[in-house]
Amino acid sequence: MIDKSPIGNTQFPEDCDGTQGNLPVEAGNCSVIHTCDICPKVIFESEKALERHIEIRHKSLMEGINFLLGKEHSDFTIELSDEKRAALGAKAFDVAKKRDAGHGMLECASIARQQLQRIVDVWHPGAEVFIFGSSLVMSSWDGKSDIDFAVVDPHAYVQRKWPPEEKNAVRELTDLCKSAGFKVSSLECVDTARVPIVKHKTLQDSLLNTVANTKPAEKARRSICLTYRSEKVKTTEALRAWLEKETETATIEEIIDEGQCNATVTFTTSTNAMVAMIKVNNGQKRRLNEYFSARIMDERFPPEAHCIDFDLCLRQFGIRNSEYLRKLHTLYDNSPFLRSGAVVLKEWSKLWGLNNSFMGFLTSYAINIMWIFFLVKRDVIPYASPYDTPENPREALREPTYVPILPQSAGSSEVQIKMGSLLADFFKFYATEFDWEKNVVSLNRPGITTKKSIGWTSENEIKLSRQSKNVQYVVCIEDPYEPNLNLGRHLGVCKARKIKAEFRRAALSVINDNADECIMFTSKYKKQVQVPIKEPPREIFEEVQKVVYDSFGSTGAQFTPDSLRQMLIESCPNAFQALSNYWNWKILVRRLGLRQVGDQIHKRACFDFLSEKLRGKPAFKVPVQGSPIKAVGRDTIDDCAVAPVCTPNIVKASFTPFSPLSRQHSCGFQRLHSHSLGNVLKMLRFTRI
Ligand SMILES: [Zn+2]
Ligand SMILES: [Zn+2]
Structure with missing residues (x-):
């Protein structure tokens, strides 16, 4: 969920603060400027002039879009046989299932969180590690994708003393990770980004699978190699006493003297092994005439935290909206449909280019809000106000408890029919029913939110500033928490049409194609477009x-x-x-x-x-x-x-x-x-x- 893209960064919306001052038109002047979202520096005096520009300048580009948005496709009903709906639903469950690697894998992510917590304990007592992002929202994990961690001191947060100076914080945390045995080559301290993070990328495929599922790994990941030179520590008994004092616990299971001042120490858990590693290595600075250093015993089988890719930041923003979405995704009878559909729609939207914040389109988060909004409208799940989820992260879950992604009886045709119907109806809803001109996709209040009621009208748009700072109200999706933030703010006339056309296309495909060929699931019909390089020699x-x-x-x-x-x-x-x-x-x-x-x-x-x-x-x-x-x-x-x-x-x-x-x-x-x-x-x- 951490997104460092220049355009459409919905998770860190600070860049939009105060840009209202950039409005090129005086408030009293009230004339509306028309711009093209593909050619950012051109101004048009009227909507007509802009339309003409799009017609001429972006003809080939808009051809397919206009085809789909044409009158002949503006009104349709989706009447599918039960068989077809069941086939769509079954296919959707197939896609969603891949996103869930089971209880054991999510457990590994939780253990990794606890291990990172021990690192953070050394850095700032009181700070806590939270899992947020999609693994928390979905309450399951595919065992591969990045886990998002946030480090927040809830007490300091209430006193407005959090986050601390982030640049230094991520540097210190990176150093501590290194003393906890993390490979230097797989750690990156991203301290120059707008939101500084510690980034960890394992350079090895399915490392976690190996560590979690092979026999020798079980003992190896609880063991460390210790090298020591000390006048006082000469025997394994002395070493045990020294270690127990140093780590303030008695969690040593076994010490094997390897000779030449080396020992293999096995702890009761991999987390304890990691704690010992941090304490031994980090304490070296204050030792006089003594040398102790610890490393992972077997690089093939490190503790869990070493086996997962993660981003660790110091901001609480993601905790609250993940917690809100998690409740919606797990609390209700129909939540399993919400979860499975969310996975399918994320993949569909990425496949067809609606979900690409780097290019100024939407994010997975925005697509998910659209899906939830639709389900609330259809009374599939009840409305729940985002403000019922407390702002203070103290109340939030630290880590998810596992819930399978699929509904319990995903194999029954009744359940499949329901899933298929909901997805088909979703596309129809946004293709033909939802009034994009007047209304806002919003969970902030029950019922209908109009653009006018929250002031999201063309007079208040920001254009002609740096493109990533432009705010437009053509497609309106309200962020549940960030005040006055439109998740579709980067969509101008052309991009908005692309979004609408994709809903039409999906709806038409649901009607006309069989489940295997439906573009909701396949890229078979997506053609590689040839774009010439922009200037000739x-x-x-x-x-x-x-x-x-x-x-x-x-x-x-x-x-x-x-x-x-x-x-x-x-x-x-x-x-x-x-x-x-x-x-x-x-x-x-x-x-x-x-x-x-x-x-x-x-x-x-x-x-x-x-x-x-x-x-x-x-x-x-x-x-x-x-x-x-x-x-x-x-x-x-x-x-x-x-x-x-x-x-x-x-x-x-x-x-x-x-x-x-x-x-x-x-x-x-x-x-x-x-x-x-x-x-x-x-x-x-x-x-x-
Ligand atoms: Zn243009
Ligand atoms: Zn922005």
Whole structure:
């Protein structure tokens, strides 16, 4: 749940505080600015102008979306046979089951928490380790995904003295983890992030499985190797006495003298072994003329905390909303349907790009709120106010108690029919029933919340600030706790349509496809979209520019679109061909400083400026296309896009800096590309199924 993405970071919404001051329009002025959420720097005076921009500029992108949002799909009923609904439900349970590795695995996570608690005890007595995030909400764990831990001193929190200085705190905790035997290579102290964390990644697959399920591991994970040089400690008896004093407990089961001042010490539990390791290693600083150090006896079988991937932060924010969601996910008769559906919808939304906070779409958390809101609306679960869950983490669970994800009789067709019906109805609800224009998806109060009633109207939107700080109210999903936080704030006109289209698509697939082929469960119909890298190599463009400027400038020729195209094909066929891999005709004409009016090509104001720049430059001829290889993008963002086929020369040329856009900009033209445009395009575009 810890999310360090630049856009759409719903877990740590501080970046939105106070941005209201950035409003570019005076409050009294009241005129609403229209912006495109793909081209962040362009302003439109009216909704109509924006629509026209989207229609022209994002035509290919919106084609599939408009197809799904079209009138012919606006009204439908989902009437499915019981067989079909049971098949959908059974499939959903199959997906959900994978998310639950059973009671034993969750137990390991709890033991890991207790071990981290012992580390924290050394650091700050009174601070407590909480498990939050999806393993707490679901009350089960898949044995693989990251566990989220929060370290909070509830007493200090009440006095507003928590969190402490986080940078130092995560550094100190990282050091303590190292003395507890954590491998340096698998620990990362992320102290420069907005929310500093200690990050642990095991570098070994299914380490926990090995440790939890093999016989020799049982004893090994309770044992440590001790090396000591001391005048006072010469025998194993003396060592036992020293250790018991040092660790303030009597938990030693066995000491084996390995000779040369080495001993293997086995404790009653793996947690006790870890405590001993911390105390021995951490106490070394205060020892004079004595040396004691402890390490894990067998690297293959370390204590549980070493075997799981986790993020550890010092903020309490996630504890309360996890606790609220956990209650909803476990307390009611119908909670098993809520749990199973939540798993399915998380996977569906990730698969189809609605759930991608990095790209400014939604988070799993937001999708889950939508699912719960729907279930409350349908009286499947009762309404429960988020404010009934206390703010003070003292009341919250430290770790989940295991509850299987599936309902008890998931095999019965009656239960499967219910699951299938709920999922189908969910898609229909958001595709056709829910009024996105007027209403807010909200658990903050029972009944309907309108945008107007909480002031989430277009007058209060924040646009034209840094894109990640923009707040829009097109798609409204209210965060249960963070005041005035819209979880859909980064969705503008285009992205909102994508979201709505995905609900339509899922609903249509539920109706038309059989359960195995339903896009709720499969990516079979998802096509890899090819996105060209955003700018062509400078040399190619310059060759075309030169041809155009020469013929316009010296001969004063008049062109129609056809004759211009013909002239380019004759004068610079390779360059023209290569350019059309990047730009369509309309954009090419524009970039050349021209304008197409009816059947005539005219110069624009910047034409002379552009041609002046090129004068005197030596001509460059694009070589004939050789064996095609893939071009590589100029920076990492381009790497995400699938590059078009290019010659090696073009690949080489594409690494040189190039800025026709900034040149045009200086002539008074708006920039039309955001840095991550290629990525956004990739997210938005899809083909018909
Ligand atoms: Zn746009
Ligand atoms: Zn934000």
